[in-house]
Amino acid sequence: xxxxxxxxxxxxxxxxxxxxxxxxxxxxxxxxxxxxxxxxxxxxxxxxxxxxxxxxxxxxxxxxxxxxxxxxxxxxxxxxxxxxxxxxxxxxxxxxxxxxxxxxxxxxxxxxxxxxxxxxxxxxxxxxxxxxxxxxxxxxxxxxxxxxxxxxxxxxxxxxxxxxxxxxxxxxxxxxxxxxxxxxxxxxxxxxxxxxxxxxxxxxxxxxxxxxxxxxxxxxxxxxxxxxxxxxxxxxxxxxxxxxxxxxxxxxxxxxxxxxxxxxxxxxxxxxxxxxxxxxxxxxxxxxxxxxxxxxxxxxxxxxxxxxxxxxxxxxxxxxxxxxxxxxxxxxxxxxxxxxxxxxxxxxxxxxxxxxxxxxxxxxxxxxxxxxxxxxxxxxxxxxxxxxxxxxxxxxxxxxxxxxxxxxxxxxxxxxxxxxxxxxxxxxxxxxxxxxxxxxxxxxxxxxxxxxxxxxxxxxxxxxxxx
Numbered sequence: 328x329x330x331x332x333x334x335x336x337x338x339x340x341x342x343x344x345x346x347x348x349x350x351x352x353x354x355x356x357x358x359x360x361x362x363x364x365x366x367x368x369x370x371x372x373x374x375x376x377x378x379x380x381x382x383x384x385x386x387x388x389x390x391x392x393x394x395x396x397x398x399x400x401x402x403x404x405x406x407x408x409x410x411x412x413x414x415x416x417x418x419x420x421x422x423x424x425x426x427x428x429x430x431x432x433x434x435x436x437x438x439x440x441x442x443x444x445x446x447x448x449x450x451x452x453x454x455x456x457x458x459x460x461x462x463x464x465x466x467x468x469x470x471x472x473x474x475x476x477x478x479x480x481x482x483x484x485x486x487x488x489x490x491x492x493x494x495x496x497x498x499x500x501x502x503x504x505x506x507x508x509x510x511x512x513x514x515x516x517x518x519x520x521x522x523x524x525x526x527x528x529x530x531x532x533x534x535x536x537x538x539x540x541x542x543x544x545x546x547x548x549x550x551x552x553x554x555x556x557x558x559x560x561x562x563x564x565x566x567x568x569x570x571x572x573x574x575x576x577x578x579x580x581x582x583x584x585x586x587x588x589x590x591x592x593x594x595x596x597x598x599x600x601x602x603x604x605x606x607x608x609x610x611x612x613x614x615x616x617x618x619x620x621x622x623x624x625x626x627x628x629x630x631x632x633x634x635x636x637x638x639x640x641x642x643x644x645x646x647x648x649x650x651x652x653x654x655x656x657x658x659x660x661x662x663x664x665x666x667x668x669x670x671x672x673x674x675x676x677x678x679x680x681x682x683x684x685x686x687x688x689x690x691x692x693x694x695x696x697x698x699x700x701x702x703x704x705x706x707x708x709x710x711x712x713x714x715x716x717x718x719x720x721x722x723x724x725x726x727x728x729x730x731x732x733x734x735x736x737x738x739x740x741x742x743x744x745x746x747x748x749x750x751x752x753x754x755x756x757x758x759x760x761x762x763x764x765x766x767x768x769x770x771x772x773x774x775x776x777x778x779x780x781x782x783x784x785x786x787x788x789x790x791x792x793x794x
Contacts, residue, residue: 328463329353331410337402339370378409378422379459380467381441394426394436403428405439413462419446420462
């Protein structure tokens, strides 16, 4: 297998899309991947392994978290696109792996979709995914052992058992074709069995007599000659049969042709009559068609002219009626026109009367407004005088109140006295509470002492407590 190109996105530490062009590396015949620990060398090899086999030994081999562990934590999609060449003819194959993260559940990464393609005449034709392993010719385990050895597993490769090492070498170097033991033994047993069967059949025939063999050969030659003669006669008979069959087909075709001919002969008078009619029609068309066309054209023109004359007559009648109406209107208007000076004078006098009426209405309206304005003015003057008197009274009251305001320093000292008094009262209440608690505790202690030491005659509780 010769790698050609690898594209990775969202796999392990490869968040952004990265493309490795192996053709520039393999051109030199030898290349290597170098880098610090964690730089992504193993990710490249695992991407190739997963693209070809769909398996990987890194992190979880299976289970729900396998694909989650493979995908970069900052990526929502995973892509592996690997192209390689293999075989004698260097056939190109392509494997594409795609996957997406569930948008609602961050840890849910569904199974990755793998697809395989084969380059045929410059086009990528889809093939089964299993063809990748067949094309390379190595199983997944031997591919890991020989092509890609995971970190820390080289010792396991060296310590393979004889059977595993033999199977691996057979698969690597195609040594199975040199193992002929089972094939040879099977073939030998089949040959021996065939020989025994043939010998048994020969024994059933008995001893061979040369005279009888010669007789059988003579009879065989005679039979062969008779067979050849019969074959020749059969060939001649087959040829004659073919000719007769062909003749029969021709005869049937002839009968059908005769029937068609008789049918056409019966239809001959009808077709001749039709031919005469067609010839007469062609003569009439050639001699009279242009005349008939001209007559039809003249008739159409005559009809159109008649329609036009009728329309013109109707228009003429309408115009004459309109002219008579206009004449009547002109005579009526002439009478009014002769009296135009008198009408103009009357119109002027009426316009003056209208203007006088409008002036009278306007004058009455202005007089009413003047009366209303005088009343509003008188009320406004009175209100202004009242407001001036109220303002003077308010100013006098403000001045008197200002003179009555006490000293601010005195108010401050009074305020501080009241604050101190409030604090002392609160402290006094707390002290009284403490005293009450003290007396309660004292009474409880006296009760305890009375219970422990009963009181004797002539001795008070106070003495007991003092002792």
